Amino acid sequence: MLKVTKFGGSSMADAKQYRKVRDILLSDPSRRVVVVSAAGKRNKKDHKITDLLYLCYAHTLYGVDCTGVLEMVSSRYIAIRDELGIDLNLEEEFAALKQRLDAKSVTQDELVSRGEYFSARLMAAYLGFQFIDAVDWVKFTLDGEVDKARSYAALRAMVSGRGVVTPGFYGLMPDGHIRTFSRGGSDITGSLAAAALDAEVYENWTDVSGILMADPRIVKDPLPIPEVTYDELRELSYSGAQVLHEGAIYPVREKNIPLNIRNTNAPDHPGTMIRERFDSNADPDRFITGITGRKDFSVVSLSKRGMSNQVGVLRKILTVFERHNISIDYTPSGIDNVSVVVPTEAIAASLYPILAEIQQEVRPDSLVVHDQIAIVAAVGRQMAFRPGISGKLFGALGQAGINIRIINQSPDELNIIIGVDNRDFARAIQVLYESFAI
Ligand code: ASP
Numbered sequence: 001m002l003k004v005t006k007f008g009g010s011s012m013a014d015a016k017q018y019r020k021v022r023d024i025l026l027s028d029p030s031r032r033v034v035v036v037s038a039a040g041k042r043n044k045k046d047h048k049i050t051d052l053l054y055l056c057y058a059h060t061l062y063g064v065d066c067t068g069v070l071e072m073v074s075s076r077y078i079a080i081r082d083e084l085g086i087d088l089n090l091e092e093e094f095a096a097l098k099q100r101l102d103a104k105s106v107t108q109d110e111l112v113s114r115g116e117y118f119s120a121r122l123m124a125a126y127l128g129f130q131f132i133d134a135v136d137w138v139k140f141t142l143d144g145e146v147d148k149a150r151s152y153a154a155l156r157a158m159v160s161g162r163g164v165v166t167p168g169f170y171g172l173m174p175d176g177h178i179r180t181f182s183r184g185g186s187d188i189t190g191s192l193a194a195a196a197l198d199a200e201v202y203e204n205w206t207d208v209s210g211i212l213m214a215d216p217r218i219v220k221d222p223l224p225i226p227e228v229t230y231d232e233l234r235e236l237s238y239s240g241a242q243v244l245h246e247g248a249i250y251p252v253r254e255k256n257i258p259l260n261i262r263n264t265n266a267p268d269h270p271g272t273m274i275r276e277r278f279d280s281n282a283d284p285d286r287f288i289t290g291i292t293g294r295k296d297f298s299v300v301s302l303s304k305r306g307m308s309n310q311v312g313v314l315r316k317i318l319t320v321f322e323r324h325n326i327s328i329d330y331t332p333s334g335i336d337n338v339s340v341v342v343p344t345e346a347i348a349a350s351l352y353p354i355l356a357e358i359q360q361e362v363r364p365d366s367l368v369v370h371d372q373i374a375i376v377a378a379v380g381r382q383m384a385f386r387p388g389i390s391g392k393l394f395g396a397l398g399q400a401g402i403n404i405r406i407i408n409q410s411p412d413e414l415n416i417i418i419g420v421d422n423r424d425f426a427r428a429i430q431v432l433y434e435s436f437a438i
Pocket of ligand 1: 037038048050051115168169182183184185186187
């Protein structure tokens with residue numbers, strides 16, 4: 001039995017967190033493979049090591065000395081080493097890195113990858129685990145995709161019965177250069193390791209007790225979601241909640257490995273379990289899994305008498321958006337009208353050409369743009385084929401005096417999407433949370 005664990009930046013921030021990680025690993029011997037992030041913030045005012053490394057690279061790019069910034073990085077790791085009494089000559093490695101930086105022989109990706117590299121070296125030495133560098137198993141193809149077959153085989157060949165620590169976030173290009181994933185990419189490394197080793201579970205340890213039912217900046221102390229499917233997670237992340245790097249889903253999902261979000265600071269909390277499907281439901285009376293949303297959408301609405309009887313009108317409208325390379329979020333429609341919902345930011349630069357082209361090609365009776373619209377999504381697999389859920393949802397919003405501008409639900413009933421004015425956004429989420437979660 002083998003569990004792959006990934007510890008994020010806040011779990012690696014200082015010696016106190018290293019001790020918690022060790023206790024978590026010692027409490028379950030099947031937690032044998034550990035993927036780590038660079039050290040994160042110790043408090044709100046602190047800096048993430050990865051941010052400092054990007055900053056350091058920007059200095060060198062403009063010929064500004066970055067000794068001070070690099071020292072902020074090295075001193076964080078040296079302090080952890082000294083407090084934990086780890087025997088590792090970091091000074092020598094940082095000096096060598098500085099020399100290569102001065103000689104301009106370090107790429108940005110290589111420099112920023114050092115955060116995870118030093119985290120993994122330290123953690124491996126602290127635990128007495130084997131250190132496996134990510135360059136020795138995470139292999140990219142020339143077009144920058146992970147070569148899963150080669151990467152999986154390489155990791156499998158190196159992992160034996162002993163515990164291992166490997167850095168997240170980066171791997172090796174065919175030309176021998178280091179390449180990093182996008183920010184937050186250690187999640188992907190963990191997922192790849194779990195898939196490579198056919199792990200029983202991929203545990204992603206962070207600083208919250210799982211995915212929350214609603215944004216804690218809007219709802220006070222929202223409940224964590226015990227179980228969520230991949231499809232629900234996609235809906236929840238798309239409209240707001242950001243928990244995992246999107247790229248972390250595919251490797252484990254492909255192999256049907258459950259993904260468990262856990263809290264390093266509350267290790268006994270079961271967190272959130274993410275799976276393809278659940279055979280039974282932990283809480284059969286909870287119809288809504290989560291409530292999420294985003295502000296600042298624009299809605300382009302047009303009506304044309306007799307539109308429902310004409311062939312090709314919708315295609316013409318959508319083609320205009322396609323020509324301007326705008327991805328459309330929702331298209332609620334009536335008999336003789338249709339609306340196209342897109343983030344305001346995405347459409348701002350091409351709004352007037354789009355309107356002009358629609359005018360010319362479709363000749364609508366009316367064409368208007370509504371701005372400052374927020375989208376709120378109630379997501380839940382248990383809503384399907386259960387009468388009364390949307391009634392309750394609309395009733396709650398109506399009672400709170402919130403006007404609904406858009407309604408959208410697909411027949412799979414995984415979510416109910418509503419559009420409200422931006423100014424009603426937070427209250428809509430609050431009202432829905434209160435009527436469904438408690
Ligand atoms: N350290 C990287 C970042 O801050 C990658 C990660 O932590 O997942 O984005």
